[in-house]
Amino acid sequence: MEVKWGILRMSTAAVSGPRFPRGGNHCLPSPGAGTLTDGPSAGRSDRGGTVTGRGQDTRGPVAESVEIDVHAGRLRGRRTGAVDEFLGVPYAAAPVGPRRLRPPEPAPAWVGVRDATRFGAASPQPGSARARVLQGDPGVTGEDCLSLNVWTPADAPPDLPVLVWVHGGAFTNGAGSVPALHGRLLSEAASAVVVTVNYRLGALGFACHDSLGAGTANLGLRDLVAALEWVHENVAVFGGDPGRVTLAGESAGSMCVALLSLSPAYRHLFAQVALHSGVPSLQSPAASERAVEALATRLGVRVSALRSVPGAHILTATRDIAPDHRFWPTATGWLASPLAGLQSAAPARPTLISTTADEGTFFFIDDEWPEDVSRDKALSVVTAMLGPDAAKRYAEAAQPARPLSTAAAAITERLYTEPADRWADRAATAGSTVFRAEYAHPSPAWEGRLGATHTVDVPLLFGTFAAPEFAVLYESDVRAPELSSTVRRAWSRFLHTGSPATAGYPWRPWSPDDSCLRRFL
Numbered sequence: 001m002e003v004k005w006g007i008l009r010m011s012t013a014a015v016s017g018p019r020f021p022r023g024g025n026h027c028l029p030s031p032g033a034g035t036l037t038d039g040p041s042a043g044r045s046d047r048g049g050t051v052t053g054r055g056q057d058t059r060g061p062v063a064e065s066v067e068i069d070v071h072a073g074r075l076r077g078r079r080t081g082a083v084d085e086f087l088g089v090p091y092a093a094a095p096v097g098p099r100r101l102r103p104p105e106p107a108p109a110w111v112g113v114r115d116a117t118r119f120g121a122a123s124p125q126p127g128s129a130r131a132r133v134l135q136g137d138p139g140v141t142g143e144d145c146l147s148l149n150v151w152t153p154a155d156a157p158p159d160l161p162v163l164v165w166v167h168g169g170a171f172t173n174g175a176g177s178v179p180a181l182h183g184r185l186l187s188e189a190a191s192a193v194v195v196t197v198n199y200r201l202g203a204l205g206f207a208c209h210d211s212l213g214a215g216t217a218n219l220g221l222r223d224l225v226a227a228l229e230w231v232h233e234n235v236a237v238f239g240g241d242p243g244r245v246t247l248a249g250e251s252a253g254s255m256c257v258a259l260l261s262l263s264p265a266y267r268h269l270f271a272q273v274a275l276h277s278g279v280p281s282l283q284s285p286a287a288s289e290r291a292v293e294a295l296a297t298r299l300g301v302r303v304s305a306l307r308s309v310p311g312a313h314i315l316t317a318t319r320d321i322a323p324d325h326r327f328w329p330t331a332t333g334w335l336a337s338p339l340a341g342l343q344s345a346a347p348a349r350p351t352l353i354s355t356t357a358d359e360g361t362f363f364f365i366d367d368e369w370p371e372d373v374s375r376d377k378a379l380s381v382v383t384a385m386l387g388p389d390a391a392k393r394y395a396e397a398a399q400p401a402r403p404l405s406t407a408a409a410a411i412t413e414r415l416y417t418e419p420a421d422r423w424a425d426r427a428a429t430a431g432s433t434v435f436r437a438e439y440a441h442p443s444p445a446w447e448g449r450l451g452a453t454h455t456v457d458v459p460l461l462f463g464t465f466a467a468p469e470f471a472v473l474y475e476s477d478v479r480a481p482e483l484s485s486t487v488r489r490a491w492s493r494f495l496h497t498g499s500p501a502t503a504g505y506p507w508r509p510w511s512p513d514d515s516c517l518r519r520f521l
Helices: 005-009 129-134 184-190 202-206 219-238 252-260 264-269 285-299 303-308 311-321 338-344 359-364 375-386 388-397 403-429 458-462 468-474 480-497
Strands: 050-055 063-070 073-080 083-090 113-115 147-153 160-166 193-197 240-250 272-276 351-356 434-439 517-520
Touching (some): 129 359, 147 184, 160 480, 184 193, 202 285, 219 240, 252 272, 285 311, 359 403, 375 388
Parallel strands (some): 160 240, 240 272, 434 517
16 A cells, blocks of 8 residues: 555644644534533442442542452452442453463353452563553553453443443553553443453464464454453343443554454444554464564474463563564454455444544654654654655655654554545445544643644543543643543443434544544544
8 A cells, every 4th residue: 555645744733733634524623521411320220239348449439349240250349439340350261371372261150259349460561661651551460361340330220331442552562451441430421331351462362373273363352252252241230231332442452343343253242343543454374473483483492382481481582573573463264354354244333433643653652751753763663664665755755854743644644544544434335334533632742742642542531531640641731621521422422322423413424425534623
């Protein structure tokens, strides 16, 4: 695919003025904030749970212990304000020992009451400055990581819509426990059950090689299927309707959601999808096999022996062989031709696709305080992400005084905007009702140089933007509360009705002939 280099003449929202429409029919900017009224809020659900005591939750309102029964046993969570939360709930057996690098198995039942007031371990990961700045710290990590977190309104009727959120992090970082994804505020505002999921990352989740045995490709995706099956079986006791599940995610998580949406085998597990800043980019089987072989060589073992290598050693070796080799979803089996699957195999469903105006600036966050970007630095990042031909075009088009805005615009258009528009075209052609959004309000962080960068919209959707971890991004932004309310109101409507539009809030569906884009400014 060729880059639309005309976009390089456009400025990114934060660095040098407003970004202009790309063409087509663009909807008006979203209206201001108001009181969230979507979805039922009166009445009290009877989910069979009991309130057992009180304690002090240092994160916010006074908390009460709440117990509830799921298929595997009894859970003790807590009620914080108007929301019940159950954290670190296992949805599959620990993928350790003989289960390492194998498909997920059902979580074993337990005896007694299981504590569900603390997040479970995140998948082992190297960490990164980018992940810390925009998502926060995932907390404890470990291979026993197949757990999920549930937030549900305490005083709402049953059969609520359900949001299952898949975290991003380039398939190497992130967790459902990161501060950006704490779901209490979104659950209350949207009157919905919110679920965040951990899945295996890096080599443990995406190593693909014949020597590892049949059925071991894309284990991270299979983890997510297991989580969705758990939700389907259990969400009713939390007040959720298993027939009203929206599967959503951001970045790598969005890519996972899009891939899972292609298979008719999973059509019963979710009814809608929401994609934030990511559509599929698959790795060839040959590239995946080379990555596994490079990992084994670095560790000095045969590929078949990777199951017995200490996890810390695998993580170190994975860092050592990057960026030449990566562990990524592999184009094999039903994922061999994703766009063809989108047109022929996937069921039509309501779809919301969102990107940000300045996705590309994210890739220049190398530390906690980004430095000014030189032309050489910009050229290096463009080369690594878009290839030498794109870098040559960038070098010819770049304006000497604006290396960051020029490079970021190229990355944004090539890797995010154009693929999202193509996915929207094909999904709409296949019969899905598609709504397209762009978050374009710039963050004031670092003198505004990041603009509306990759991931900056997620804490606003979840209402977590005011957490101390994100002060540098939002603290001086007087419009952040209003924008957060506006975004949550639209997404709440989508969860409840399949459309973010109302009579007073017009938002036409996308089609190849009418590319309506709602811009959040």
